[in-house]
Amino acid sequence: MKKIFTMIMVAFLSLSALSSVSAHPHDHDKGHHKYSIEKQLAISKKAVKKYRNIEVALDEGFVGLVPGACVPNMGIHLVKPSRMDDDKLRIKKPEILVYEPLKNGHYKLVAAEWYVPAELTDKTPVLFDQKFQGPMDNHDGSAGQHYDLHVWLFKTNLDGIFKPENTRVSCKYAE
Structure with missing residues (x-):
């Protein structure tokens, strides 16, 4: 019984630790790399x-x-401002969610996106063993640059799960 309890506690602590894993672009080799990419994505x-x-x-x-914020071959991006101003990357907490507008007026979650302001790092960030795209100008017209990584978790991207655009995502029903 004690052995089973110990095994359960080790599993629980491992999962608890994973929930707070952060992968600073400066320190991207720690934490999340002990799991396979497939496990991280799951x-x-x-x-x-x-x-x-x-x-x-x-x-x-x-x-x-x-209205009108749908990016062709991407969708509508919702950002969480409280996650946008640091270089911490948490596999459970993306900075951006991407939705596809549907014919019935609803929205389908199609991807998550991780984001790092360029001024907070001197290296290209890495998550899921993938280098982020960038640096690039901020898309909202604000000053500065950033790095980002799209991950098509909920809609298959025929070009690959980490490609920024997905030709299967439509803005046809965006208002």
Whole structure:
């Protein structure tokens, strides 16, 4: 019985530690690399799937749902401002959620995106063993640059899960 309890505690502590893993771009070789990419993606998908209901995302502080904000081959990006101003990368807490507008007026969660302001790092960030894209100018027109990584967790991207654009995502029903 004691052996089973110990094994359960080790498993629980391992999962608890993973929930707070942060991968600073300066320190990206620690923490999350002890898990396979497939395991990391599964953990991310499980943590993010609650946002399939866009109301949950909005209630938790994601913002940016505005008419005309649909990016072709990407979708509508909702950002969580409280996660945008640091270089910490948490596989369970993306800075951005990406939705596809549907014919019935609803939104389908299709991807998560991780974001790092360029001025906070001297290296290209890495997560899921993938280098981020960038640095690039901020898309909202604000000063500065950033790095980002799209991960198509909820809609297959025929070009690859980490490619920034997904030709299967449409803005046809965006308001």
